[in-house]
Amino acid sequence: MEHIYDMIIIGGGPGGYTAALYAARAGLDAVVLERLAAGGQMALSHQIDNYPGTEQGVDGFSLAVKMQKQAEAFGAKTELAEVSRADLVANPKVLESSEGTFYAKTVVLATGANPRQLGVAGEQELTGKGVHYCADCDGMFYRGKTVAVVGGGNTAAQDAALLSRIAKQVILIHRRDTLRATKIYHEPLMRAENVSFCWNSVVEQLVQEEGRLTGVVLRDVHTGQSQTVACDGVFVSVGRIPASQLAQGQLELDEGGYIVADETTQTSLPGVYAVGDVRTKALRQVVTAVADGAAAVHTAEGYLVQGGR
């Protein structure tokens, strides 16, 4: 007879390990299936200053390890397993992974979202060394320096506005000749004296020196001409890709691929919950992910008490 967990949590980021903590403390038999290490996207942040209770700030990896240890201290387990297929309709639910098949009464999807990359050479090795995906997280490192922001949507506009208050100079690079961002975001950018624009431009190449970014080569999409722009950092803000592949065809997703769920984290299937960045929500932060983790267990307990119906 296969072991059937009360709850399997896919993904060991802040939402996942908070669900594990609350599940273990509620006496549920819970396991986190994580493909590499605790923390998810958070683990790549050198410094998190907006997580309350850490007055000196905390690096994302250390916070992740603390969250994992805390959940495990109450009895939650971790398997380093990559889930390749999920049958979320079945009862019990079936998860096929690199470490075998797992069965559970409830499943929490905490798979996160990944920033869309530029797709140019050297991007991965320069991540954190001049290439960044979160201005809220890493903008402070560029006080008094020159940064470029790539993108034209709301997030890019907000990132550029935020960075204009920190950096000496902000260069917004966009492949069109106007911003896609909502009008309300335009004015602060147009007004800021230290923001300049490179319209109709895409990043063709990252320039580096001794393993650190020193500039970007831009190509004009109309003329094909290239120019090199010197900068200390580049913030890539060209959207996110939710890691919702396991849910495709089983759960309701929005047009961006995010799993549709309100703050109860309840998805379109009973016994299945979505927490953190993979869920439809207004603000994707560590604090909102951990809140989701707690809510998921609360909602799941109600489902389990009623016999999983």
Place this chain on the structure above:
Amino acid sequence: MAILDLNREQFDALTGADQPVLVEFWAPWCTYCRRLGPAYERLAQQRGEELAVARLNIDEQPQIAEHEQIEVVPTLVLYQGGKALGSLVAPESKAMIDTFLQETLPE
């Protein structure tokens, strides 16, 4: 089996041996390398009989890193009998390392 931290002599001895050895080229400043830690330790526990599992700090051994043409950390290289059998850059999951070993280890 525990993970071995290699110096020059150990690197030469282990990579030249008949038993395969997996070496992670890493650096203390590399955020992604830290994320590999738990999976790498698990791998050493699970596969310690089949192969040696080791790490090399490229800041301490820059000549080896240069000679082995390591341009990105973390890079995992599988060696046997003085030859590199294959390499894997910044794996995204433990499963990716397992698959790499399955495909690269001699029968």
